[in-house]
Amino acid sequence: MLRDRTRTALGAAAALALVTSAASAPVPKNLPRGVSEVLYEIVVPPGAEPTPEKVALGDKLFNEKRLSANDQVACATCHDPAKGFVDHKPLAEGIAAPAQRTQRNSPTVLNAMFNAAQFWDGRAPTLEEQAKLPILNPIEMGQKSPDDVVAKLRGISEYRSAFQQVFGHDLTYDDVAAAIAAFERTQYAGDAPFDRFVAGDEKAIDESAKRGWGLFNGKGRCNACHAFSTVSPLFSDQKFHNIGIAAHKTDFIDLARKATAIVRSGDLKQIDELAIQSNLSELGRFLVTKNSNDIGAFKTPGLRNVAVTSPYMHDGSLATLWDVMDHYNKGGVPNPNLDGGMQRLGLTEAEIDDMVSFMASLTSAKLGEFGKQEMARQQARKNVRPERDTAVATGKKGDLGDLAPTPDRAKPAAFGVLVRKGTSYD
Amino acid sequence: MLRDRTRTALGAAAALALVTSAASAPVPKNLPRGVSEVLYEIVVPPGAEPTPEKVALGDKLFNEKRLSANDQVACATCHDPAKGFVDHKPLAEGIAAPAQRTQRNSPTVLNAMFNAAQFWDGRAPTLEEQAKLPILNPIEMGQKSPDDVVAKLRGISEYRSAFQQVFGHDLTYDDVAAAIAAFERTQYAGDAPFDRFVAGDEKAIDESAKRGWGLFNGKGRCNACHAFSTVSPLFSDQKFHNIGIAAHKTDFIDLARKATAIVRSGDLKQIDELAIQSNLSELGRFLVTKNSNDIGAFKTPGLRNVAVTSPYMHDGSLATLWDVMDHYNKGGVPNPNLDGGMQRLGLTEAEIDDMVSFMASLTSAKLGEFGKQEMARQQARKNVRPERDTAVATGKKGDLGDLAPTPDRAKPAAFGVLVRKGTSYD
Numbered sequence: 001m002l003r004d005r006t007r008t009a010l011g012a013a014a015a016l017a018l019v020t021s022a023a024s025a026p027v028p029k030n031l032p033r034g035v036s037e038v039l040y041e042i043v044v045p046p047g048a049e050p051t052p053e054k055v056a057l058g059d060k061l062f063n064e065k066r067l068s069a070n071d072q073v074a075c076a077t078c079h080d081p082a083k084g085f086v087d088h089k090p091l092a093e094g095i096a097a098p099a100q101r102t103q104r105n106s107p108t109v110l111n112a113m114f115n116a117a118q119f120w121d122g123r124a125p126t127l128e129e130q131a132k133l134p135i136l137n138p139i140e141m142g143q144k145s146p147d148d149v150v151a152k153l154r155g156i157s158e159y160r161s162a163f164q165q166v167f168g169h170d171l172t173y174d175d176v177a178a179a180i181a182a183f184e185r186t187q188y189a190g191d192a193p194f195d196r197f198v199a200g201d202e203k204a205i206d207e208s209a210k211r212g213w214g215l216f217n218g219k220g221r222c223n224a225c226h227a228f229s230t231v232s233p234l235f236s237d238q239k240f241h242n243i244g245i246a247a248h249k250t251d252f253i254d255l256a257r258k259a260t261a262i263v264r265s266g267d268l269k270q271i272d273e274l275a276i277q278s279n280l281s282e283l284g285r286f287l288v289t290k291n292s293n294d295i296g297a298f299k300t301p302g303l304r305n306v307a308v309t310s311p312y313m314h315d316g317s318l319a320t321l322w323d324v325m326d327h328y329n330k331g332g333v334p335n336p337n338l339d340g341g342m343q344r345l346g347l348t349e350a351e352i353d354d355m356v357s358f359m360a361s362l363t364s365a366k367l368g369e370f371g372k373q374e375m376a377r378q379q380a381r382k383n384v385r386p387e388r389d390t391a392v393a394t395g396k397k398g399d400l401g402d403l404a405p406t407p408d409r410a411k412p413a414a415f416g417v418l419v420r421k422g423t424s425y426d
Numbered sequence: 427m428l429r430d431r432t433r434t435a436l437g438a439a440a441a442l443a444l445v446t447s448a449a450s451a452p453v454p455k456n457l458p459r460g461v462s463e464v465l466y467e468i469v470v471p472p473g474a475e476p477t478p479e480k481v482a483l484g485d486k487l488f489n490e491k492r493l494s495a496n497d498q499v500a501c502a503t504c505h506d507p508a509k510g511f512v513d514h515k516p517l518a519e520g521i522a523a524p525a526q527r528t529q530r531n532s533p534t535v536l537n538a539m540f541n542a543a544q545f546w547d548g549r550a551p552t553l554e555e556q557a558k559l560p561i562l563n564p565i566e567m568g569q570k571s572p573d574d575v576v577a578k579l580r581g582i583s584e585y586r587s588a589f590q591q592v593f594g595h596d597l598t599y600d601d602v603a604a605a606i607a608a609f610e611r612t613q614y615a616g617d618a619p620f621d622r623f624v625a626g627d628e629k630a631i632d633e634s635a636k637r638g639w640g641l642f643n644g645k646g647r648c649n650a651c652h653a654f655s656t657v658s659p660l661f662s663d664q665k666f667h668n669i670g671i672a673a674h675k676t677d678f679i680d681l682a683r684k685a686t687a688i689v690r691s692g693d694l695k696q697i698d699e700l701a702i703q704s705n706l707s708e709l710g711r712f713l714v715t716k717n718s719n720d721i722g723a724f725k726t727p728g729l730r731n732v733a734v735t736s737p738y739m740h741d742g743s744l745a746t747l748w749d750v751m752d753h754y755n756k757g758g759v760p761n762p763n764l765d766g767g768m769q770r771l772g773l774t775e776a777e778i779d780d781m782v783s784f785m786a787s788l789t790s791a792k793l794g795e796f797g798k799q800e801m802a803r804q805q806a807r808k809n810v811r812p813e814r815d816t817a818v819a820t821g822k823k824g825d826l827g828d829l830a831p832t833p834d835r836a837k838p839a840a841f842g843v844l845v846r847k848g849t850s851y852d
Contacts, residue, residue, distance in 0.1 A: 031850055032850070033850045033851055034850060034851075035850055036718075036849065036850065037849070037850060038679060038682070038683075038718060039718050041683070041686075042682075042686055042716060042718060045686070116715060116717035116719065116720070190850065195850075195851065198851050199851045199852075223766035223767075224650060224765075224766045224767035225766065225767075226766070227719070227765065227766030228766070229762050229763065229764075230762070230849040230850070230851050231679065231718070231762040231763065231849060232718050232719055232762070232763065233850075234719075236719070237719055237765070237766060238717055238719040238720070239665050239666075239719075240665075253464060253657065256464070256468075257464075257467075260467075260468055260471070289542060290468060291542035291664055292462075292464060292465050292468055292657070292658050293542060293653070293658055293660075293662070293663055293664040293665075294542070294664070336655050336656070336657040336658070337655070337657065337658065338655075339650075339653065339663070340649035340650050340651065340652070340653030340654070340663060341649075341650035341651075341767065423462065423463070423464075423656040423657060423659075424457055424458070424459045424460060424461055424462060424463060424616065424621075424656070424659075425459055425460075425621065425624050425625045425656050426625075
């Protein structure tokens with residue numbers, strides 16, 4: 001009885017603490033520039049805003065290492081709020097690290113609320129479904145089952161009472177996911193120098209960034225996928241593209257045949273484990289859709305705060321924004337499923353610098369100092385350029401099957417045709 | 427008893443007829459050039475090939491007007507096998523026509539088996555789910571319920587016995603869909619002059635078409651979405667894009683707010699009726715996903731046999747391939763959700779002719795004569811060009827918010843920014 005009373009008192013104190021902490025993160029009345037009201041209303045319908053208590057509980061859970069099987073890994077371990085909600089490691093590391101790492105780079109939680117689907121391959125349709133999977137993944141947080149998670153949290157009095165207060169019943173696994181998702185729906189990203197520039201402040205970004213914005217929409221073709229509009233200012237088309245990352249080490253056709261035989265479409269748990277732990281991971285979106293045009297395709301990430309979320313790409317294989325530009329400049333890495341939009345760009349070094357300057361102008365004010373540090377760090381290794389291949393980028397070398405920038409017009413049958421052997425054209 | 431015997435005899439005869447007719451459409455051993463073996467195996471897994479009997483039953487059902495409530499409309503009414511599986515009408519017409527037409531153009535069944543999702547907005551994940559919806563749509567085939575369809579077909583002895591023979595049980599609505607889908611999985615499209623060209627026959631297409639193929643991959647940027655590879659020779663990225671069709675008459679933001687409030691995600695029947703019968707139809711893929719980047723977005727159709735499937739676009743609003751080229755040449759119609767890949771192309775009239783020649787080279791041999799007739803018909807009205815706007819296409823007029831081909835580099839804040847009013851940049 002005493003024990004129960006103690007627990008109740010502790011629980012009430014914890015609940016109070018949650019409410020107090022929540023007061024500093026209310027649901028926004030005035031969204032910052034660069035956050036679309038239209039999108040916000042779709043994601044957080046009027047009248048369905050999460051309560052501050054639910055958000056605070058989600059915040060606490062997000063940072064809670066006891067959510068993992070060994071009490072060592074929280075959501076925040078890979079999505080560190082102090083680091084732009086990423087871990088700055090190529091591949092995410094959970095309870096099995098360093099012996100076994102995951103196959104995917106940690107994406108930021110910033111603006112994840114606006115993603116059409118979650119994870120690099122979009123395998124989870126909502127933030128809630130996303131939150132449930134890493135907790136149960138054997139090498140990430142390692143819980144055996146939703147029941148195990150619920151039992152563990154119910155054994156912690158502060159959670160028992162906080163969930164009771166927020167949800168009005170004994171906590172469930174759905175509640176855990178709902179609270180984490182509610183917190184994540186407060187993590188929108190706007191208020192960048194670029195947003196002030198679009199609003200009319202011509203001095204908000206420098207001349208190099210302005211040139212970069214022009215290249216972004218023109219010669220660089222970035223806007224074809226990293227679409228920006230004032231209504232949808234995410235810099236993402238929310239689609240999935242094969243841009244030739246890891247393509248040189250992947251036999252996509254062989255992997256696709258294997259995956260076709262074993263993937264149980266709709267079984268998120270199975271697909272999660274294949275994506276995180278197996279070499280089928282490189283198939284990307286194909287694991288979810290079994291659509292051949294999705295082989296090796298990954299989600300177009302938004303570009304806000306890209307300066308603070310290195311390294312880049314689904315496998316964290318590119319260390320800096322200069323590496324990213326080098327990759328695109330040479331038209332990606334040829335493979336039979338390369339997106340049709342990938343072409344050699346023929347960008348000069350000065351143009352690449354301008355485009356990096358533009359991307360750095362997308363850092364939210366609250367991350368401004370960190371962004372400057374990160375860009376200085378990347379700038380310092382600007383001369384280490386493993387992806388740079390100027391001869392290919394300028395069309396002097398390499399058979400990419402494309403036209404740009406210097407096609408051999410005497411051989412039109414080769415345009416866009418990378419492979420003939422082993423196909424119906426053999 | 428006599429009546430029963432008569433029915434049985436009729437049924438057996440019908441079943442025999444089905445088997446006989448099926449012999450002329452066996453499952454293919456050698457796919458023609460331009461049909462990918464990899465894709466075929468994904469869509470029709472080895473060992474799961476439909477039987478000739480099932481295909482023949484599906485063929486018969488596809489042409490069966492009694493599938494509709496008033497015995498007047500078959501699948502083939504809008505998807506006429508003799509006309510490239512379309513109806514050559516801007517908007518499909520069912521039992522409610524001419525009083526009420528649908529809101530969508532009939533897409534071809536040719537190569538539909540390879541579509542990642544069915545319908546212009548991808549609302550059906552499979553051919554089977556697709557087949558079920560028009561039968562039940564109030565203005566297309568008008569059946570009240572699956573039970574009504576089943577009862578009607580069970581009352582027709584030839585179907586009763588044919589289904590019994592093919593499926594081994596009394597017919598169900600799922601069986602109806604399965605048979606139609608089995609037939610549709612025999613309707614692959616290849617064997618076009620372009621396929622012989624890629625295989626090495628330099629004379630298979632003329633010089634104009636060769637120039638067009640170059641433009642397709644280069645200045646025209648078509649391949650960014652209408653992707654071709656020898657492994658995936660569909661000329662479609664299987665994605666959804668807003669290219670500004672009907673945008674001038676649509677307040678997308680207002681429609682999106684309305685749709686967000688009423689659409690029950692996952693309710694295919696409701697979404698089908700909104701897409702076919704309501705003015706929310708123009709929202710396209712958004713009705714399925716509620717993802718703002720899908721507002722006004724429709725599926726990239728494959729381009730095989732495009733010469734015989736006029737008119738074009740989801741609403742059939744473009745009569746000829748020249749109109750289509752005019753639309754793209756001016757960068758589509760500006761709207762806040764226009765795909766980032768849409769840019770003014772600055773194509774000359776001669777270049778447009780070349781690109782049409784290329785598209786005409788994608789007609790399958792079995793439709794070759796029809797293709798020539800259709801192209802002659804389109805050519806004859808080549809001077810009627812409602813979509814042509816050379817001043818916009820060449821950048822001399824119009825504010826598309828893009829860069830190509832003659833941006834005002836003194837105003838970079840306007841690049842890619844179409845709307846400021848009513849957004850967080852106001």
